[in-house]
Amino acid sequence: MSRLADTPLSVLDLAPIRQGGTIADSFRESVSLAQLTERLGFTRYWLAEHHSLDGIASAATAVLIGHIAGATSHIRVGSGGIMLPNHPPLVVAEQFGTLATLYPGRIDLGLGRAPGSDAATMQAMRRDPRAGVEDFPQRLAELQGFLGETQPGQRVRAVPGQGTHVPLWLLGSSGYSAQLAAREGLPFAFAAQFAPGYLHEALRLYRDNFRPSDTLDRPHAMVGLPVIAAESDEQAQYLATTAQQKFLNLVRGGRTRSLPPVEALDWSPMERAQVEQFLGAAIIGGPETVKAGLERFLEKTGADELMLNTDVFRAEDRLRSYEIVAEAWHA
Secondary structure (H helix, E strand, O other): OOOHHHOOEEEEEOOEOEOOOOHHHHHHHHHHHHHHHHHHOOOEEEEOOOOOOOOEOOOOHHHHHHHHHHOOOOOEEEEEEEEHHHOOHHHHHHHHHHHHHHOOOOEEEEEEOOOOOOHHHHHHOOOOOOOOOOOHHHHHHHHHHHHOOOOOOOOOOOOOOOOOOOOEEEEEOOHHHHHHHHHHOOOEEEOOOOOHHHHHHHHHHHHHHOOOOOOOOOOOEEEEEEEEEOOOHHHHHHHOHHHHHHHHHHHOOOOOOEOOOOOOOOOOHHHHHHHHHHOOOOEEEOHHHHHHHHHHHHHHHOOOEEEEEOOOOOHHHHHHHHHHHHHHHHO
16 A cells, blocks of 8 residues: 555745745745645645745745635645744744634644854844753743643733644754654654755654653654656756755855756765755655655655655746646545
8 A cells, every 4th residue: 555645745835036036926826836735635834934045935934824824725834834942932822823813723833943044144033042952942831831721820821822722843853853842742843855864863763752742642753855746757857956056055155046947057076965965855756756756755754744845946847746746646
């Protein structure tokens, strides 16, 4: 029996801004993708918090989540993730309590502890550089308190937020969040879409240390994964040069706008190795190649869910990639 057919698939969207495009274009294309993947049966549509990156338009993540939820009817919409140390837990609870009230049963709150940008941007956000390293568990507990039932003697309440019980996920690319998610009995999402190197160890730590909770009685792991599907292997490899150029420019300290695909990249062996490290888990190819790759990945990881990120230049190619994946999934 196909493991893929029994695995929920979801979407990670960074609202990419392409060369020659506008931020408004990015938002329209995100709505189109969310509506398509909802029709195709995808479970979740998550958006990620990043700041001061000229190629990513999802900085005001909660606002964009509301926009996507309002343009769809039943797909779960959430954050992959909100960087909790960037914000007071009370404010996050109020934002997501508002979203959960507007869209009952459809909002997820994935949480990370990285800044989502560089040191200068951290300073602009007034974020302590150590935030998230030492106090993340305390911030998480505070947020849980604002989303749970009001406790006797509780002086500060999240309104909206209190009692909404918005589902929380911990996100990570290392063992820290894996172990914290295990300790708290929360679902865990690993960011193999850009940091696949620690994937298997993080999943092992999460599963081996998991403690049942009121949220979960057994571990539940979702893995973010780069996937580019096209009509042929050759076409998919060509489209994938957009993502490769983005990571190459990131390595070089350049801009991160999506660039048109190219026949060949001008990179050094070291740069190529660095880019391939970022994209080490990527599944790229025609329908059969992608289906086989997803089946192998699920067999190796035992992931309970997959969250796919498709980074290509043209909006129509991104839509088609998810259609091809869905055809393999439902076959």
